[in-house]
Amino acid sequence: MAKKFTFSAGIHPPHGKKQTEAEPLIGFPTPQKVSIPMAMHIGAPAKAIVKKGDIVVAGQCIGEPSGFVSVPVFASISGEVTAITEVFHPMGQMVPAVEISSNGSEETVTLEPILNWREQSPSDLINRIRDCGVVGRGGASFPTHVKLSPPQDKKIDTLIINGAECEPYLTADHRVMLERTLEFVTGSLITQHILGVEKTYIAIEKNKPDAIAAVKKMLESIGDKKISVIALETKYPQGGEKQLIQAITKRQVPSGKLPMDAGCVVTNVGTAHSIYKAVAHGVPLYRRVVTVTGKSVHKPGNYIIPVGTSIREILEYAETDLSTIKKVLMGGPMMGLALASLDVPIVKSTSGLLVLETTTPAEQEYNCINCGACVQACAIHLIPSHFSKLVKRQKYEECEQKNILDCIECGSCSYVCPSKINLVHYIKLGKNRIAAAKRAQSLRKDGQ
């Protein structure tokens, strides 16, 4: 019997990918104006190094990193810096930003390509990846140079390239695997070389058979014995780092620990593509593929869009009937973020825009009937029903003892709850309160 690669628990929401999975990657026209946030990654924001009136070229550095866990930020179009300002980040807070107005030029600037990357030291390649502002494109935006620099006492033997794209409606990674196969596979080989691992797996869910076939064919032609394709069972949240590690290596990442504690590094297909561009072409990360989808989007697709482009402009270009839309999610329906305004820019982590024409009226929440469905669904083996009850009673310490911080906010528990309890909402609230209490405690300590 063929081996099944998957994790225990999880759910099967409708895929919703039909509308865009066959839509080829297509360039978005240069916008008249972009507002590029200096904080698009986990860690310290970049510091703007341009001023109003400066003329910049797409690919030019406009923000310097301010620490190890930070990356530079680049102009995504050519034109004039028209403001050093603040913008509303899609995550919901005001952040410093540089506004650029296009001067019509399509000029770009790159760093020197590194063609002989196999002869380069890992540290030189890591420096190049940092200098090109590469961050995780799968959602968390963790600086990639940090991820590829594990402490010396952590032995990494396995690299997993995450092509699961398990979030419904999103097809950006699918199209990159089909249309940029050699590029992202080369990015995977560069990452393999940097980490010096014995094994690299490109993990793709079985609902993308054309991508599995394309990548297999490419690997056969390359003939590198260390790298292979894994066809994963289609299940949500199969693309979570811990779920991928369990599915492929059968290793468990312990509570509160990271993939490197299980000897693994997991990076996304889009990130591998950005690594290739940074190393082989010297192209910084300033554009990305965004799936634009939803029933009222008349030109749905997988668009390559300059970072900083307004979401309103993107939806208008995709011929979206703005009069009918009720909600726009940045990301998919399970983990996407509801946008408070369309006048916010896309950032390095924007994988998709999902337009919803109806909002389900806030459903009445009923009492927990202790059915256990949420427990069965939870890929992390938590007890979500406990968290909602504890958070309502403000018992945050108890939540922490029950490992609430391990929750990956996948939303599976809320999805299956017959009592319509928005469990993930309570969990996020609990996690925020714990983080706030920790911040207050450390401020008190610093003040002593």
Ligand code: SF4
């Ligand atoms: S508790 Fe967290 S990890 Fe578990 S199903 Fe709910 S949202 Fe997902």
Ligand code: SF4
């Ligand atoms: S799924 Fe809902 S009703 Fe069932 S145990 Fe969990 S919280 Fe309670």
